[in-house]
Amino acid sequence: MERPVLLCGLGRVGWRVLDSLRAAGLPVVVIDIKADPNDPRLAGVTAFKGDCRRHELLEQAGIKDARGIVIVTSDDLVNISTALLARKLNPTTRVVVRMFNQNLIARFGGAVKNTVALSVSALVAPVLALTAVTGDALGAFKLDDGPRQISELVATEDSELIGQRIADLAAAHGFTPLAFVPVQGDPQFLLNVNGSATLAPGDRLIVCGPPAALQKLLQRLRGDLLAGVKWAGTVRRWVRTARRTLLEVDLSVKIITPVLFVTLLISTLTFRYGIGTAWGDGLYQTVSIIATGGELHGENKPEWAKVFISILKLAGAALVAGFTAILTNYLIRARLGGALEMRRVPDGGHVVVCGLGNVGYRLVQELTAMGERVVAIDKENDGPFFETVRRMGVPVFVGDATVPEILRQARSDSAKAVIAATSSELGNIEIALLVREMGPKQRVVVRLSEPEFAEAVREAAEIRHAMAVPALAAPAFASALYGDSVQTLVSAAGRTLVIIDLVVNDADDHLNGKSLRAIVLDYALLPVALSGRDLNDVRGYRLKVGDKLTVVAELPDYERLLRLQRPAAVSRVVVDTFPATAMGVLATHVRLQRGCTVEEASAIMSQLPFVLNEGLTRGEAQELTEQLEREKVVTRIE
Structure with a gap:
């Protein structure tokens, strides 16, 4: 009987992980504090009700013989405790644990042997970001x-x-x-x-x-003909900033500021045309009198000039004192953050992220790494990621994204996409509907929890990108059981596909020296990358130490490779005919494949058809025939 996988926690993520494990054909044993063995959703699954931190319950569930344990409760402390207990009870089993704490994710996985810690937000953010950018x-x-x-x-x-x-x-x-x-x-x-x-x-x-x-x-x-266009709009953004800043200024500041500047202008004109000073000297004397009450040695000035300077001194002292007091009081009370953020909001082509929790913060990271312009909205200005996002150069508005004015300030109507990623599903739906009102064709990505609800939203509300976060993250927890080399699992047309990094670590690695083409054919792998090499130019390539081959495979084929199950070596290549131009190349193949002399190779080739080699895997035989076909040699595999 195949060794089971233990699954601890049947919350929103846990149920989806169970679906992924079932899709992979793995036997599962469930432990949950509220588990009901009679639940029809647990048909065919062994379920235990209780606290997964109890060692007797883990032993009863079969931890000592388990191929792995996946711990996905909603409490970091419970998850860590269970992971450490499982490692104590079975030092070799694979442990996959869910983490919320961003600082612990990498550290815990590195500190505990054969353990991987995963974050739901880190797993789903790339998919949500790509959906927002590409649709x-x-x-x-x-x-x-x-x-x-x-x-x-x-x-x-x-x-x-x-x-x-x-x-x-x-x-x-x-x-x-x-x-x-x-x-x-x-x-x-x-x-x-x-x-x-x-x-x-x-x-x-x-x-x-x-x-x-x-x-x-x-x-x-x-049909998005102008999708992703980023308008320059620098002047327009500055105009919007200035307009909004002026609207937020107190009335007292609006009154005293023009009075001060009008006084400066009148005094400068008086000095220029009444007393005959130059423009620069007139402005300098005006500022000196108003700001410092400085003495201008006006004894030789006309009587009217002496009266004017005296009045200017008194008026200047009052104006400067009043202006300083009013402006200081306003700046202490003012909240110009929103106005200043307006300047950095593009006129279009950006992505608006609503909510700066774990998922929202990861989204901002992914989008900025992709070179996208991002604008964020969050209710609180004291959240754990608020200042970090601002330091990344991202404009952040403090406000409720369900308020239409906040969305308008973030230019949601002309954005490339809006991502509703708050912790409130109702709020996310409301944001999506508001954005759709602003622009019926606007792309909105909505974070939800239940796949059934997400499907209903997609169909009934025509919000195409309503996505259930647990369903997106679950395949990664299942794939982590197979090792760090598995990047993700994808469900396609009813099949489970796995994306794998195969690394040749040392000379004793079972992949070292193997033909790339033969491995691909024997295990039905689709290569997508090889250590930076062009896959169109790897004819006859053999893997060597340090190579990293990224492939896509169906899950059963990857398990065969993982267990080092060598395909049956029962194929042979038979040569039926060959042209005279291929005689030299074919003779070399005969000598290499059969291990014979030149004379023996000639004798073998003279008797058609002949067996070129036998005891080959299907991939090795197919690779050999492909090489000979390029020389117009007619072959067949038996």
Whole structure:
């Protein structure tokens, strides 16, 4: 019997992790303080009711023989306690633990052997950010040269995809097909996707590629002709800032400031035309009298000038004292943060993030890393991430995003997208509806908890990007059971696909020296990256120490590779005919494959058909025939 996986916690995330573990075909034992073994949702699953921190309950659930334990309660202390107890009871089992505390995530995983700590916010933020920027994302993973997005292309009746070959589309837009689901016929996955197939109405194509490349195609398919345009608008932003700043200034400040400047102007004109001083000297003497009451040696001045200077001294002292008092009082009470933030808000093409909790903060990080302009809105100005986000250069408005005026100040109507990521699902729905009122075609990404509710919102309210966060994060918890090399799991057309980093660590690694092409064929792997090399130029390449190969595979095939299950070596390659031009190349192959002399190779080649090599895996045989076909040698695999 296959060793089970223990799942501790059946909250919103826990139920979705259970679904992912079931989809992967893994036997599961559940421990939850409120678990009901008669719950129909737990059909086929062994369930224990109780506190997962009790060692006798863990032992009863089978921790000592478990292949792994996934701990996803909503309490960090409970999760850490259970993880440490599980490690004590089974020193070798894989431990996957959910964490809220951002500082503990990396440290805990590094301190406890064979343990990985995951954060829901860190897992879902890349997908939500890519959805906001591109309009569609099934999943995301990272390569050395940047992120990759997994999206679905649907060939509608009037789509530009109709009649195009899959291979031509992939070359034109820089993506890799993962699955092809035709309206008529069976789905095709990974290596079996027929690049020569042409798309018909209703066909679906699941692909992965750089977000920037996919974004342009997805926007065209949706008809977003000007999506993502970032207007310069510098002057307009300054005008908005000045206008709003003036509106927020107290009336007393508005009165005394013009009076002061009018006094300066009248006095400067009097000195210039009445006494005959230069413009500069007139302004200098005016300021000196008003600001310092300085003596100008006016004994030789006309009588009227002496009276004017005296009045100016008295009026200046009163004006300066009044202006200083009123302005100081205003600045102490003023809240100009919002007005100053207005200057940094683009006129369009930015992304508005509502809510700066764990998810919101991660979203800001992801979006800024992608080079997007971001504007944030949060209710509180004393949150844990508020000042950090501001120091990142992101404008932050303090206010309730469910208030239309706040959304207008953030220019939500002309933004590339608005992400409602607050902790209130009702608030997120309200934000989405308000934004849709401002612009019916505006893209809104809504954070929700329940997949069923998210689906209802998508269908009934026509909010296409209502996304259930637990459902997005759950596959990563399941994939973490297979090791740190698994980036994520993706559900595509009813199959579970896994994105893996295969690293050749040392000379004893089972991948070292193996043919890349043979491994890909034997384990049905779809390569997407190899240590920065161009995958179009790896013919005959053999893996070496230090290589990192990122592949997509179906979960059963990855498990075969993980368990080092070598494919059956029962294939042989038979040569039927060959042209005279290929004789030299073929003779070399015969000598290498059969380990014979030149004379023996000639004798073998003279008797067609002949067996070139046998005892090969299917991948090794296929690679050998592909090499010979380039020389016009006709072969077959038996």
